[in-house]
Amino acid sequence: MFLKDRTALVTGSTSGIGLAYARALAAEGANVVINGFGDADAVEKERAGIEKDFNVKARYSAANMMKPDEIAAMVAQAETEFGAVDILVNNAGIQHVAPVDEFPIEKWDQIIAINLSSAFHATRSALPKMKAKGWGRIINTASAHAFVASPFKSAYVSAKHGIAGFTKTVALEVATNGITVNAIAPGYVWTPLVEKQIPDTMKARNMTKEQVINDVLLLAQPTKEFVTVEQVAALAVFLCTDAAKSITGATLPMDGGWTAA
Numbered sequence: 001m002f003l004k005d006r007t008a009l010v011t012g013s014t015s016g017i018g019l020a021y022a023r024a025l026a027a028e029g030a031n032v033v034i035n036g037f038g039d040a041d042a043v044e045k046e047r048a049g050i051e052k053d054f055n056v057k058a059r060y061s062a063a064n065m066m067k068p069d070e071i072a073a074m075v076a077q078a079e080t081e082f083g084a085v086d087i088l089v090n091n092a093g094i095q096h097v098a099p100v101d102e103f104p105i106e107k108w109d110q111i112i113a114i115n116l117s118s119a120f121h122a123t124r125s126a127l128p129k130m131k132a133k134g135w136g137r138i139i140n141t142a143s144a145h146a147f148v149a150s151p152f153k154s155a156y157v158s159a160k161h162g163i164a165g166f167t168k169t170v171a172l173e174v175a176t177n178g179i180t181v182n183a184i185a186p187g188y189v190w191t192p193l194v195e196k197q198i199p200d201t202m203k204a205r206n207m208t209k210e211q212v213i214n215d216v217l218l219l220a221q222p223t224k225e226f227v228t229v230e231q232v233a234a235l236a237v238f239l240c241t242d243a244a245k246s247i248t249g250a251t252l253p254m255d256g257g258w259t260a261a
Ligand code: NAD
Pocket: 011, 012, 013, 014, 015, 016, 017, 018, 035, 036, 037, 038, 063, 064, 065, 066, 091, 092, 093, 094, 114, 115, 141, 142, 143, 144, 185, 186, 187, 188, 189, 190, 191, 192, 193, 194
């Protein structure tokens, strides 16, 4: 329970990796603010489940990560209730798969806004209170696509390379403030985000579902296994420990060897 009296805000935490981060941080005693879209009853069930399972306070913000004013309001609301956002996890993300010359302009703009710019807006809002407390952890969900590209994912790969650069920059700026800034770069994790891109990849590459899973997704991953959300969340928890205080500015691969190749 080393995070008792800390508050964690996790963007995009109504499903997948984000929900696993929120639950793992709550399991260590942190109060959490979850965020993201989803059916109201399902979201409430997750929020109440965190409170019940871990005996912490859990709040929900419906802030849209495409809207800077809503992001700032979400951070302010968390600070009003809990005093500060001690742990900020910039995780919200979407994907779209299409050749660059057919890539819908609005999808490009959405991906850059949600997967990259939202981390800037949340970070700039949360940092003053972290600096005042002399302690903070910022953890960004990057991707193996922060290091390497795949065809048909121009916006996503650009955003994730951007997140790695943003992580380094902020880490340098706050290096003497007791705040670390890192990114986790998972390979393929079985979540709704991956599941949803299968039909478009089938179309773009003229493949069956099984071919996309084995010959596209797991082809890149030498272990031939999906990463689990629990593994990703466990690394985030480690990054919050004192043992991890010298890890900053890093984008840490957790990709079954993908980017070693
Ligand atoms: P997911 O679809 O399960 O979760 C995405 C979350 O973001 C959801 O809670 C969703 O509601 C939220 N979200 C989407 N648009 C939003 C918006 N405009 N405002 C607020 N919330 C919004 O996907 P996931 O796989 O858990 O992805 C989480 C992060 O992990 C993303 O940044 C993704 O790029 C990254 N990632 C995923 C994988 C993978 O294989 N699944 C691999 C590497 C990186």
